[in-house]
Amino acid sequence: MRIAIANAKGGVAKTTSSIYIASVIVSRGGRAVVYDADPQSSASLWASAAEQTAGPLTFDVLPANQATLRQLAAGSDPDEWAIIDAPPQGPTLDMAIKAADFVIVPASDSPMDLQQAWSTLDMARMSTPAALLLVKAERSTKAFHDTMDALNAMDTPRFDTIVPKAQSYKRSLGTNPHQLGEYRDLVTELQQIAGKQETMQGNYQPLARPVPFDDVLRQQNKTSKTADEPLVMLSLRIPVSLKTRLKTTAAAHDLPMQQLLRAAIERELDRLGGDDEP
Ligand SMILES: Nc1ncnc2c1ncn2[C@@H]1O[C@H](COP(=O)(O)OP(=O)(O)O)[C@@H](O)[C@H]1O
Ligand SMILES: [Mg+2]
Numbered sequence: 001m002r003i004a005i006a007n008a009k010g011g012v013a014k015t016t017s018s019i020y021i022a023s024v025i026v027s028r029g030g031r032a033v034v035y036d037a038d039p040q041s042s043a044s045l046w047a048s049a050a051e052q053t054a055g056p057l058t059f060d061v062l063p064a065n066q067a068t069l070r071q072l073a074a075g076s077d078p079d080e081w082a083i084i085d086a087p088p089q090g091p092t093l094d095m096a097i098k099a100a101d102f103v104i105v106p107a108s109d110s111p112m113d114l115q116q117a118w119s120t121l122d123m124a125r126m127s128t129p130a131a132l133l134l135v136k137a138e139r140s141t142k143a144f145h146d147t148m149d150a151l152n153a154m155d156t157p158r159f160d161t162i163v164p165k166a167q168s169y170k171r172s173l174g175t176n177p178h179q180l181g182e183y184r185d186l187v188t189e190l191q192q193i194a195g196k197q198e199t200m201q202g203n204y205q206p207l208a209r210p211v212p213f214d215d216v217l218r219q220q221n222k223t224s225k226t227a228d229e230p231l232v233m234l235s236l237r238i239p240v241s242l243k244t245r246l247k248t249t250a251a252a253h254d255l256p257m258q259q260l261l262r263a264a265i266e267r268e269l270d271r272l273g274g275d276d277e278p
Contacts, residue, residue: 001194002076004100006086006093006124008254009116012106013135015042016169018085019057020183021190025081026058027180028187032081035064035072037096043085049174057176066095073099089254097123102193103130104159109137109147116254118156123251129193132158133186136165161186 003021005014015038022032036043047061062068064084069092076082086096097103103124107117117132124130132151138144139162151158163169163182172179238246250257 001078001102001190002072002082002084002100003190004084004086004096004103004124004128005106006096006103007105007107007117007120008088009107009113010088012108012113012117013163013169014038014106015046015085016173017104017106017133017135017163017183017186018043018083019046020169020177020180021187022059022081022083023057023177024180024183024187030081031077031079032059032083034059034061035068035082035084035096036061037064037069037092038085038087046174050176053175055176066092069095069099097128100128102190103128104133105130106133106135106163108135109141109144111143111146111150114147114150115256118154119251119254119256121156122247126247126251130157132156133161133163134158135163137162138165159186159189161189 005018005021007014018034022034025032034043034047041063043061044063047057050057064072069084072082072084073095082099084096084100086093103121105117105121105124107113121130121132134147134151150156161182163186166181168179168181246257246260250260253260
C-alpha cells in the first residue's frame, strides 16, 4: 500500500502523520518506509534527530524526488507500506499523488483552512482515492464544530479518526514516538481500505464525490467588491476536454473551479468592452 500525505497548506501535521503512521505499522509487525518528498526535509531531519538520541526510528526515511516517485508508481513491494510525505505543490506533488494508492489530506479544524484542503482533495481525486484527516482538533471549540458542519454539508470524504491537538504529539518531534495515540485507529482504517482494495482487484472506486465549491465561493465573496451581491446558479454546457482543462488548471493554481470560471468570464467580458454595471 502506497499512501501520500498531502496538503498545499504547511503546518498541518503532514510530517508528524507520516512518522506516526509508519511507527504504528511497524509496531504491528509490518514493514514501512517514509519517502521524504518535501524540500524542507522535515521527515529526514526528524529521523536524524531521533538517531542522535537513544531512540532511532523503527523504519527508514528516504529522500524522494520525482524519479523516485515515478519508480514507486511503476511498482512496489505489496508487503511494504510506502508513506510519502508530499511537498506543498508542483510536479513532485502531482507525482506523489499518482504514485499513491490512497491520499490522506490532513487539515486542522479551521473553516478557512478547509479551502486548501478541499482543493488538494479535489485535485488528488482526479487520479487517486483520497480522504481528509482532521488533525490538531480542539473538540470544545466553535471552530471545530463549524469545521465538522462544513465537512458534513459538503459530503467531504474523511477518516472517522480525529487527531486531537495534544502536547504529546508536539513534543514527539525528532523522537521515536512510543505513545501512538489516535494514529493507531487511523492505521486500522487504512488497513481496512487496503483490504478492500485487494479484494476489489484494482476496481476500487473512490469513496469520494465531487466537492461543491459554492460555500467556498461564498466565503471568498466576502472579501470581493461584490461582497453583498447574491449568487445565482448558472448551468452551462461545455465540451468534456474544456472541463478537464478547467479542472486541471484550477487545481494547479489551487483555485476553486468556480472562481476560475468566474474570472475567465469577467476577463472576456472586459476584453469585449462589456459594461461593468448592467
Ligand atoms: N496533533 C497535534 N497536536 C499538537 N501539535 C501538533 C500535532 N500534530 C503536529 N503538531 C505540531 O504542528 C507543527 C507542524 O507539524 P508538521 O508535522 O511539521 O506539519 P507539516 O509537515 O504539514 O508542515 C509541528 O510543530 C508539530 O509538532
Ligand atoms: Mg512537513
